[in-house]
Amino acid sequence: MPPFTSMRRPAFLFFLCMFLLCASCLSRKADYGIPDFTDRQIFNKEIEHIKNERETSPLRSLWRAALLVRETDARPDDFEHKDDCIRRARALFDECASYTQKLVSEKNRDTQYADALRFAESLETAYSALGLAFEPSAEFAKARIEAETAFKNLPVLPSRQADKTLAGLIQGSVTVWVDLGVKVEKGMGYAARVIGSGFFIDERGYIITNHHVIADLVDPKYEGYGKLYIKKASDSETRIPAKVIGWDKTLDLALLKTEIKPPSVFTLGSSENLAVGERIYAIGSPAGLESTITSGIVSSFDRKLLSTVSVMQIDAAVNSGNSGGPLVNEKGEVQGIVFAGLPAFQGLNFAIPVEYLKTVLELLYSGGETEHAWMGAYGRTFKHKPSDKTGAGVEILYLMPGSSASRAGLLPGDIVSAVNGKAVRNIEDLQFVLIGCRPDSLARIAYRRPAKTETAPPDDKVRADNKTAAEGKQQPPDDKVGAQIPGEALVYLDVRSEYPGKTIYEREAEYRMFYPLFGMELVHSSVGNKRKFTVRSVVKGGIADESGFSPNDPVEIIRTKLFEDEGAVYAELYTKKRKSGYLDVNFAVGAPLDSLYLF
Incomplete structure (x- = not known):
């Protein structure tokens, strides 16, 4: 073996071992263990981290400061310089709390009522969990009431329908039409579109439908063309422009808005009083056929088809295009929102209980994606x-x-x-x-x-x-x-x-x-x-x-x-x-x- 090669082999092996060692270190999972705050150095690092994070994540900082207070109060004798640690933890919590109070007023002035209410409720929760008396400033108290009032009043729901007959209710349903332009496959172009259903819930022109009907329009990964229209039940030819206001991927719900006066508006009922075997009616546009109503019964509850909630199984005839339409009882009250059946199992159809819609309705009105x-x-x-x-x-x-x-x-x-x-x-x-x-x-x-x-x-x-x-x-x-x-x-x-x-x-x-x-x-x-x-x-x-x-x-x-x-x-x-x-x-x-x- 030439001398040069023999001299380089030990160096090569050394660097190879170092590379493999570094690679193994990089591949290890991060350590997510709970720190021991009784250690003085770790305690100081936590306080420093909370202060640095306060502006970028104020509620997380408030939470971590609250945990530090609870830790020092629960076992003070375990801390070095316990009096100093207790004082510093409480002072840090007070600083985070004051900063959060200020943010409530700022969010309120920017008409971000949902965020203002979230900050206010979280602040009150933190004080309550620590068993501390909360003495809000006059400015905070006023901003909190304004935020809650404004947020809760975002939806304007009707107390009753003008026409409770099923024929009258049909006029409050719409066909949702998503035009995705032209797609080309194997040299052949064809019109790409998505057809679904929806229903008016607000005199100002707000419509409920499924998220999967309008998913392409709000998907940041989608780079194609897309326009949204609706068609009234009484006019199957005119396309009326609409826009997406808010959506919830997890619950498969979306809120749309048009600038027309609805011919009829639905009232949200409750699915809690429904029983298996009770008759229900599905209204929608299967295969684009407007003003279609089908009847059936509730087959079962507790079907786990969505990731975090259970849905109803119904035997009313539902086909492609029914998605987003209302499921109503004989009084015309909305009990659920129909979503697509399973193509591989004809006759098995489902609806999202209306309680889930009522829970997130204010967030849909506030706009954007609803996160859970x-x-x-x-x-x-x-x-x-x-x-x-x-x-x-x-x-x-x-x-x-x-x-x-x-x-x-x-x-x-x-x-x-x-x-x-x-x-x-x-x-x-x-x-x-x-x-x-x-x-x-x-x-x-x-x-x-x-x-x-x-x-x-x-x-x-x-x-x-x-x-x-x-x-x-x-x-x-x-x-x-x-x-x-x-x-x-x-x-x-x-x-x-x-x-x-x-x-x-x-x-x-x-x-x-x-x-x-x-x-x-x-x-x-x-x-x-x-x-x-x-x-x-x-x-x-x-x-x-x-x-x-x-x-x-x-x-x-x-x-x-x-x-x-x-x-x-x-x-x-x-x-x-x-x-x-x-x-x-x-x-x-x-x-x-x-x-x-x-x-």
Whole structure:
């Protein structure tokens, strides 16, 4: 070997090792652990960070300052120079609170009433959670009342229709026509358009429809041509220009506006008094055929087709073009908003309960995209015994690293019982309450904590008898639930992304994300092979349960992959499932990146 080459080899190997070391460091997940604020240096860093973040994220800063106050008040003797720490934490909270009061007045002057109300309510929530008396300035008190009055009065809903007959109501429905120009495929051009339905809810010309009908017009990724029109039921030839005011992708709702006086306006009723088997009527424009009304019955409730809410199943004939039309009862009151049936299953049609529309209506009127809140947790309805119908809260099974729920002090095993004073019996209740909460706001979460909560052991100290560990995590039978200690957490509500599971996938260790996404808790079973695990527990009704996995099944993760465009994550496993007779098998399983159980 030439001398030059032999001299360069050690240097090459050194730089190769350094590169691989740096690459491995870069590939590690960020550390989202909860800081120990009793450490003087960490305490000072937190105060500095809160001050630097106050102008860019005032409510998050207010929340973190409140957590610091609660921490120093709860265990003052653990802090070095405790008197100084308590004083500085309280002074910082007062500064953040004063700044928030000022922002309420500023947002109000800029007619940003929704934001002004969000700041005001969050400020009051923070004081209430800390048990402090809130003494607002006169300017704040006045601005808060003005913001609430203006925000609540954005919709102008009718108290009744001029004509309650079904023939009269049809005149208040419209055909929504989205012209997307001409598309060319294989050298051939054709007219691209989307046809849906809608209905007037306001004398000023406001119309409700589905988001998916007008999705291209508000999608920032769409670069093509697009114009929006409506056609009245009494005039199928004239196209009337319209514009999109607000939209909600999660609930599949949108608010449109025209400059005409509606011939008839619908009244929003309630779906809570509907029963299975009750007759309903769907009004719309199937295949563009205006003024069509079909009748049927409510087939079922609690169909989980949208990511965070349940919808109604109906047997009224619904086809392409009905999307966005009203579902009414015999009194003409809107009970729901029809959305497209499933093409692969003819005859199965669905409607969004009108309660969801009423909850976000003011936000739709305020304009733009309606975002929803979440706190970075995964859980299921808690029941004292399997026969319970309504549930007794929502048990937290998992907390995302760095989530606001985790930072606020919530723990796996806690049972959420209320949000901002509104009772929560099950996961559907919790999601409905969160729909009414604005992201970037503060919420008080009431919970019950089992008196003998045990933290799961670290991976390197997992008990050898995994069967015992799995059985220890099972819910007590019947009503033999142990003592529970009530508590309350102040939680910052973050923006729920389109795919919350993607955030978990990116933040969490690969094997840990199986619990919130697949409903299967894994623990290491081999020191030598870091990809071999044992199933500690399986969530009943989850994807792993439906795929035949059981506690104590051995699992080896071959690979996982994120498919963001499809909104799913894929996993390939090697396993010997008990329910399959312990046969060796490579098993593929997929999970959506969003679900009702992520909150």
